[in-house]
Amino acid sequence: MPAEPSRAVRTGAFVASALILFCIQLDFFALNLAVPAISKELGVTVSAGQWVLSSYMLAIGCFFIVGGRMGDIFGRRGILLAGIGLFTVGSVACALAPNLGYLVGGRIVQGVGAGFLFPVSVSVISNTFPADARARVLGALFGIANIGTALGPFVGGGLVEGPGWRWIFWLMTPLTVLALLISLRYVPDSRDDSAPRDLDLVGCFLIVCCLATLTLSLERGSARGWGHPGVVLSFVVALVTGVLFVVRERLARHPLVDLRLFRNIPYVLVTGMGSVANMGYAVTIFISTLYLQGVRGLSPLMAGTVFLAPALMVALSGPLGARMAQHMRPTTVMALAAAVAGTGMYALTLVNAWWAYVPVFACCGLGLGLGWTFSSVATQQLVAPARAGEASGVLLTFLVTLGAVALAVTAAALTSMAPHRPLSEIYDLILQCGGIVVLAAAVIVIISVHLLLRKGRLSAQSDTQEAPHGARL
Structure with missing residues (x-):
C-alpha cells in the first residue's frame, strides 16, 4: 500500500492544480473582449476572428475524456506535465502569431492542453488528499479557478486597451511555467492500477470525431442555417461516430469509457x-x-x-x-x-x-x-x-x-x-x-x-x- 502523501506534497499538488486552472479560466474570459482588436490588427472580419474562441472550445471539448482517461492509465503526473507544456507552448505561439491561421493553430494547442489539464487536475487532488478532505479541497480548487473567471474581463479589457491583446498570452507564460516547476517538484504520480497501459485508440478517434463535428455543426448552424448541406452532413457524421463510439466501448476489452x-x-x-x-x-x-x-x-x-x-x-x-x-x-x-x-x-x-x-x-x-x-x-x-x-x-x-x-x-x-x-x-x-x-x-x-x-x-x-x-x- 503506497505511503500517504506528506503535507508539503499535498500543498504543492493543490497550488499547482489551482494555478493552472486559474490560468485556463483567466485566459478564456480575458480573450472574449479581445476579438475585435485581434480582428482589426490581423486584418480579418470579426466573424473570422471568432475562430480564436471557437477553435479553442472545439479542442478542449474533444479532449476532456481522452485526457482524463490517459491520466488514469499512464499516470496523472505525466499527463499533467504534458498538458501544462502544451498550454504553455500554445500561449507563446499565440503571442507570436503573425496571422489568424497561426493564432488559431496556437489556440488549438492550448485547447488540447487545457482538455488534459481540467480532468487530470481534479483526479490529482482526488488521489492526493484523503476522502474526508477531498470535497473541501476540490471546492477551494474551483473557487480559485473561478477567481480567474471573475478577473478575466477586467484583465482582458485592461491589456487590450494598454499594451495589446498579445499580452494576454504573455501573461500566461510565467504563470504556467511556475505551475510546471511546482508540479515537477511536488505532484505525486498515481494511476488506475487495475487498468493495463493500453489506450483505446479507436475509441479516442471516434469520440474526437463525434464531438468535433457536433461542435462545428452548432457553430456553423447559426451562421449558415440549420438546413445548409454542410451543417446537415456534420450532424450526420456526429451521430454516426457517436453511435459507433458507444458500440466500440461496449465491445472493447479496455474501453476509453466504462x-x-x-x-x-x-x-x-x-x-x-x-x-x-x-x-x-x-x-x-x-x-x-x-x-x-x-x-x-x-x-x-x-x-x-x-x-x-x-x-x-x-x-x-x-x-x-x-x-x-x-x-x-x-x-x-x-x-x-x-x-x-x-x-x-x-x-x-x-x-x-x-x-x-x-x-x-x-x-x-x-x-x-x-x-x-x-x-x-x-x-x-x-x-x-x-x-x-x-x-x-x-x-x-x-x-x-x-x-x-x-x-x-x-x-x-x-x-x-x-x-x-x-x-x-x-x-x-x-x-x-x-x-x-x-x-x-x-x-x-x-x-x-x-x-x-x-x-x-x-x-x-x-x-x-x-x-x-x-x-x-
Missing part, C-alpha cells in the same frame, strides 16, 4: 444537473450581455462592472458547495443550487431598478455557479479515485457540449423572433424558459432521489451506490 459508469444513478443525476446548470449559465451570461448593452445602454466597462457581482458569487460557490457537502448529499446540494438558479433567472425578467437587478443577478450567479462547479466536486464523491479522471472527463464533456447546444438554440431563437418582437421581450422570454427548465431539473432530481431511497437503491446517509460487479462508483 459504460457501467452510467448505471451509477447518483453520478448520472449530478452530471445531468451540472449540465443543465452550465446551460443556464451560458444562456444567462449571453442574454445579460446583450440586455445590459443593447437595452440598458451600458458601455462594455459598465456592463463588466455589473457582471462582477455574479462573477464573485461564482467564485464563492466552490468553497460554499464543499461546506454544504459536509452536511448534505451531493444530489441535494445540486437540487438546491438549481432552485436558486432557476428562480434567479426568472426573477431577472421581473426587476428593473438597479437596486434589485444587481442582487438578483448575483443570486442567479451563485445558483448557476454552484450547480456547474459543485458537479465536479460531487462526481468525485461518487466514483472510485482510481477512475477519477475518466469520471471528470465525461462530466466536463457534457458540460461544455451541452453549453454549446444551449447557446446555439438561444442564437436560433433570437434570429427567428427578432423581426416580430422587441428585443427586451425576447430576452425576457428566453430567460423565463431557461429558469423553468432549471427549476424542472431540480424537481426531477428531488423526486428521483426520493424514489431511489424508497426502493433501497441509495444509502439514507449519502448518495453512494453499489455499482455492478462490486465496484464502488
Whole structure:
C-alpha cells in the first residue's frame, strides 16, 4: 500500500492544480473582449476572428475524456506535465502569431492542453488528499479557478486597451511555467492500477470525431442555417461516430469509457444537473450581455462592472458547495443550487431598478455557479479515485457540449423572433424558459432521489451506490 502523501506534497499538488486552472479560466474570459482588436490588427472580419474562441472550445471539448482517461492509465503526473507544456507552448505561439491561421493553430494547442489539464487536475487532488478532505479541497480548487473567471474581463479589457491583446498570452507564460516547476517538484504520480497501459485508440478517434463535428455543426448552424448541406452532413457524421463510439466501448476489452459508469444513478443525476446548470449559465451570461448593452445602454466597462457581482458569487460557490457537502448529499446540494438558479433567472425578467437587478443577478450567479462547479466536486464523491479522471472527463464533456447546444438554440431563437418582437421581450422570454427548465431539473432530481431511497437503491446517509460487479462508483 503506497505511503500517504506528506503535507508539503499535498500543498504543492493543490497550488499547482489551482494555478493552472486559474490560468485556463483567466485566459478564456480575458480573450472574449479581445476579438475585435485581434480582428482589426490581423486584418480579418470579426466573424473570422471568432475562430480564436471557437477553435479553442472545439479542442478542449474533444479532449476532456481522452485526457482524463490517459491520466488514469499512464499516470496523472505525466499527463499533467504534458498538458501544462502544451498550454504553455500554445500561449507563446499565440503571442507570436503573425496571422489568424497561426493564432488559431496556437489556440488549438492550448485547447488540447487545457482538455488534459481540467480532468487530470481534479483526479490529482482526488488521489492526493484523503476522502474526508477531498470535497473541501476540490471546492477551494474551483473557487480559485473561478477567481480567474471573475478577473478575466477586467484583465482582458485592461491589456487590450494598454499594451495589446498579445499580452494576454504573455501573461500566461510565467504563470504556467511556475505551475510546471511546482508540479515537477511536488505532484505525486498515481494511476488506475487495475487498468493495463493500453489506450483505446479507436475509441479516442471516434469520440474526437463525434464531438468535433457536433461542435462545428452548432457553430456553423447559426451562421449558415440549420438546413445548409454542410451543417446537415456534420450532424450526420456526429451521430454516426457517436453511435459507433458507444458500440466500440461496449465491445472493447479496455474501453476509453466504462459504460457501467452510467448505471451509477447518483453520478448520472449530478452530471445531468451540472449540465443543465452550465446551460443556464451560458444562456444567462449571453442574454445579460446583450440586455445590459443593447437595452440598458451600458458601455462594455459598465456592463463588466455589473457582471462582477455574479462573477464573485461564482467564485464563492466552490468553497460554499464543499461546506454544504459536509452536511448534505451531493444530489441535494445540486437540487438546491438549481432552485436558486432557476428562480434567479426568472426573477431577472421581473426587476428593473438597479437596486434589485444587481442582487438578483448575483443570486442567479451563485445558483448557476454552484450547480456547474459543485458537479465536479460531487462526481468525485461518487466514483472510485482510481477512475477519477475518466469520471471528470465525461462530466466536463457534457458540460461544455451541452453549453454549446444551449447557446446555439438561444442564437436560433433570437434570429427567428427578432423581426416580430422587441428585443427586451425576447430576452425576457428566453430567460423565463431557461429558469423553468432549471427549476424542472431540480424537481426531477428531488423526486428521483426520493424514489431511489424508497426502493433501497441509495444509502439514507449519502448518495453512494453499489455499482455492478462490486465496484464502488
